[in-house]
Amino acid sequence: MKATPRNDVRAALRACRLWRTASDDAIALLAASASVQDAARGRLLAAEGEPAERFGVVVSGRVRVFHMTADGRTIVMETMEYGEAFAAVAALAGGRNPASVDAATPATIAWISGESLFELLATEPQIARGLIGDLSERLINLTSVVQTLALDVPGRLARYLFQRSLAVGEATPDGLRVSLGMPKAELAASLGTVPETLSRALGRLRDDGVLEVRGSEVIVFDVGALARLGSGYGE
Amino acid sequence: MKATPRNDVRAALRACRLWRTASDDAIALLAASASVQDAARGRLLAAEGEPAERFGVVVSGRVRVFHMTADGRTIVMETMEYGEAFAAVAALAGGRNPASVDAATPATIAWISGESLFELLATEPQIARGLIGDLSERLINLTSVVQTLALDVPGRLARYLFQRSLAVGEATPDGLRVSLGMPKAELAASLGTVPETLSRALGRLRDDGVLEVRGSEVIVFDVGALARLGSGYGE
DNA sequence: GCTCGTCCTTGACGCGCGTCAAGCCGACGT
DNA sequence: ACGTCGGCTTGACGCGCGTCAAGGACGAGC
Numbered sequence: 001m002k003a004t005p006r007n008d009v010r011a012a013l014r015a016c017r018l019w020r021t022a023s024d025d026a027i028a029l030l031a032a033s034a035s036v037q038d039a040a041r042g043r044l045l046a047a048e049g050e051p052a053e054r055f056g057v058v059v060s061g062r063v064r065v066f067h068m069t070a071d072g073r074t075i076v077m078e079t080m081e082y083g084e085a086f087a088a089v090a091a092l093a094g095g096r097n098p099a100s101v102d103a104a105t106p107a108t109i110a111w112i113s114g115e116s117l118f119e120l121l122a123t124e125p126q127i128a129r130g131l132i133g134d135l136s137e138r139l140i141n142l143t144s145v146v147q148t149l150a151l152d153v154p155g156r157l158a159r160y161l162f163q164r165s166l167a168v169g170e171a172t173p174d175g176l177r178v179s180l181g182m183p184k185a186e187l188a189a190s191l192g193t194v195p196e197t198l199s200r201a202l203g204r205l206r207d208d209g210v211l212e213v214r215g216s217e218v219i220v221f222d223v224g225a226l227a228r229l230g231s232g233y234g235e
Numbered sequence: 236m237k238a239t240p241r242n243d244v245r246a247a248l249r250a251c252r253l254w255r256t257a258s259d260d261a262i263a264l265l266a267a268s269a270s271v272q273d274a275a276r277g278r279l280l281a282a283e284g285e286p287a288e289r290f291g292v293v294v295s296g297r298v299r300v301f302h303m304t305a306d307g308r309t310i311v312m313e314t315m316e317y318g319e320a321f322a323a324v325a326a327l328a329g330g331r332n333p334a335s336v337d338a339a340t341p342a343t344i345a346w347i348s349g350e351s352l353f354e355l356l357a358t359e360p361q362i363a364r365g366l367i368g369d370l371s372e373r374l375i376n377l378t379s380v381v382q383t384l385a386l387d388v389p390g391r392l393a394r395y396l397f398q399r400s401l402a403v404g405e406a407t408p409d410g411l412r413v414s415l416g417m418p419k420a421e422l423a424a425s426l427g428t429v430p431e432t433l434s435r436a437l438g439r440l441r442d443d444g445v446l447e448v449r450g451s452e453v454i455v456f457d458v459g460a461l462a463r464l465g466s467g468y469g470e
Numbered sequence: 471g472c473t474c475g476t477c478c479t480t481g482a483c484g485c486g487c488g489t490c491a492a493g494c495c496g497a498c499g500t
Numbered sequence: 501a502c503g504t505c506g507g508c509t510t511g512a513c514g515c516g517c518g519t520c521a522a523g524g525a526c527g528a529g530c
Contacts, residue, residue, distance in 0.1 A: 067378070069385045070466075073518095077381060093371035098378035121363065128356065128363035135370040136328035142377045143302070143333035146312060149384050150304045150427075152516070184478070192385075197517060199479050215526095231305075308488095387486065419508070432487055434509050450496095 009036055009110045012059040015083030017134050019120060019127045026120055034110040039103040045087075046101040052090035054113045058082055061107025065099050076190045077145055078138070079104060089135075091117070104186075149192065151230070154201045156191045159230030161211070165223050175212070176220040183216065244271055244345045247294040250318030252369050254355060254362045261355055269345040274338040280322075281336040287325035289348045293317055296342025299425075300334050311425045312380055313373070314339060324370070327352070339421075384427065386465070389436045391426045394465030396446070400458050410447070411455040418451065 010031040014024070022030075036059070039045060045056060045063060056063070058080050065078040065086055077099055080086045090097045091114035121128060148156055161178060169176040180187055188198040202218075205211050210226065212219045220226065245266040249259070257265075271294070274280060280291060280298060291298070293315050300313040300321055312334055315321045325332045326349035356363060383391055396413060404411040415422055423433040437453075440446050445461065447454045455461065 067382050067385065071518095073385075075381060075385055077378065089371040089374045093368050093375060095372075095375065098375040118364075125360040125363065128360065128367070129353075131367055132363070132370065133328050135367065135374065136324040137330075139324045139370065139374055139377065140328060140330065140333040142374065142381070143312065146310060146377070146381060146384065147302050147304075149381065150302065150308075150310055194518065195478070196480085196519080200517090203479085306488095429488060430508070431489080431510085435487090438509085 006031070006036060008108070009034055009059055012057055012083050012110060016057055016085055017083070018085050018088070018131055019117075019124075020130045022120060022124055022127045026124055030112060030116060030120060031110070033116050034112050037109045037111060039107050039109060041103055041106050043103045043107075044100065045103060045109060046097050048097050048100040050097050052087050052095070052097045052114075054111050055085055055088040055091040055117075056101070056109045056111050057085050059108040059110050062104040063101050063107055063109070064104045065101050067099050073192070073194075074189055075149070075192050077142060079190075104182075153191065153193045153197050154204060155229050156193075157198065157201045158205070158226045158228075160187075160191060161218065161220065162223065162226040162230045165220055165226065169220065169223075172219070174219050176223060177217060178220055179217040241266070241271060243294055243343070244269055247292055247318050247345060251292055251320055252318070253320050253323070253366055254352075254359075255365045257355060257359055257362045261359055265347060265351060265355060266345070268351050269347050272344045272346060274342050274344060276338050276341050278338045278342075279335065280338060280344060281332050283332050283335040285332050287322050287330070287332045287349075289346050290320055290323040290326040290352075291336070291344045291346055292320050294343040294345050297339040298336050298342055298344070299339045300336050302334050308427070308429075309424055310384070310427050312377060314425075324373075339417075388426065388428050388432050389439060390464055391428075392433065392436045393440070393461045393463075395422075395426060396453065396455065397458065397461040397465045400455055400461065404455065404458075407454070409454050411458060412452060413455055414452040 010028060013027050013031050013034070019027070019030075034057075037045075039061075046052065048067065060082065063080050063086060064074075064076050065080065066074045066076045068074050078086070086101050087097055089095075094114070121131070148159060151159065164181065165176055165178050168181070169178045171177075182190070184198060185195050188195045191198065202211075202213050206213055208225070210220070210222045212221070245263060248262050248266050248269070254261070254265075269292075272280075274296075281287065283302065295317065298315050298321055299309075299311050300315065301309045301311045303309050313321070321336050322332055324330075329349070356366070383394060386394065399416060400411055400413050403416070404413045406412075417425070419433060420430050423430045426433065437446075437448055441448055443460070445455070445457045447456070
């Protein structure tokens, strides 16, 4: 961690939706006040229950916002990438972190104090609207997490694959090629389950002719089926 | 629904934390612009997926924010009472309702357009901070819902009873008397389960000597056990 | 080539919980 | 007091999924 201004940090802050209407000068100030941390993969960045007086913005890499259950499994609530902020709510509400955060890949984080943000808010009040919009959006995302948890594992998997088909699907003569985006063990954790069950769920989709598994990517034949299964409407 | 200003409406709006630093004049304006609806119990107030251009404030009664799964069960995400706003995120983010809302009791609702709120924000920018705080808090609440969903049914029940013990527990010579606050069928739904399973979970707590069931209230002998079970740490 | 390690898959089993189907109890009307 | 009806409880059963344990499959290193 150090406090010299860095271009990558300023760029990440500029890209952050929280204060997208802020002036470049204000961003520069924010960047100057930030402390920068390089975190190895798996490094814990914020712990559930800890008081939070600052929040992080992802400069590079990916971080996971998650909750760990008593038996050691994790539920991933959000994954944040370049230019996204995490642990912001606790800093804004002045409370404790409602969830833990760790680095899903090697990551660089810019830490900003809640105070700095409130100062920014005071000098440039128009950013409030962006902030409110962003918080609302996050609330909507979390709502969808809750809905996802109501699905069974095949449903959650289908929902994930469907979203991923839209995002990174690549048409080929065989079908839509979709990379899983992470090792299967990690995907299982993201879906709130274990590798064994994920494997069976994939096997079932394969047997039903929806897709074909090829190592760490799948060839999707029937995107509609994924959409159907992932929206919670029976088989 | 009608548009004449009402004292109960103004009072409810005044009590609303979203704009707690707003001036009385601004509240009066808001109240005048509101349309008031009296809803019977069970009445649907907002449907998931619908575009939302307005949000509601509870003037009397209680409303439930919930998601209905494909098989017809409901997950309750929040319960809003006097002076609390619902369906606000969609109106603020300009999207669709991420969840449905219905009246848990007969309720009176003041509907306010998202536009009115933004006007208020423009004329009295200091309310942004309250709004941000409220949204953050709601985000934290939802996070706790996610965590609750990771518990098994006895755990969820214990968590609920523990919170309720703190909120409405009444010391008696026998133990802490805690009313369930709603019929058991409704409680079961709030916990994301069915009456049968709730009944068994209560029976189990009774057998373990943690509490005793008396109709629609319970006598708690061991509050610590409730806290333990509800935090996700084994039996 | 072999060996080792890592990641994934498959099978067997147990547990939690939702479902179906009876009972039970207390509240109410006549 | 009796019947009836709705809310609650209890038992039996099936299914989904987590766990344990035992194989594959594949690449890395010698």
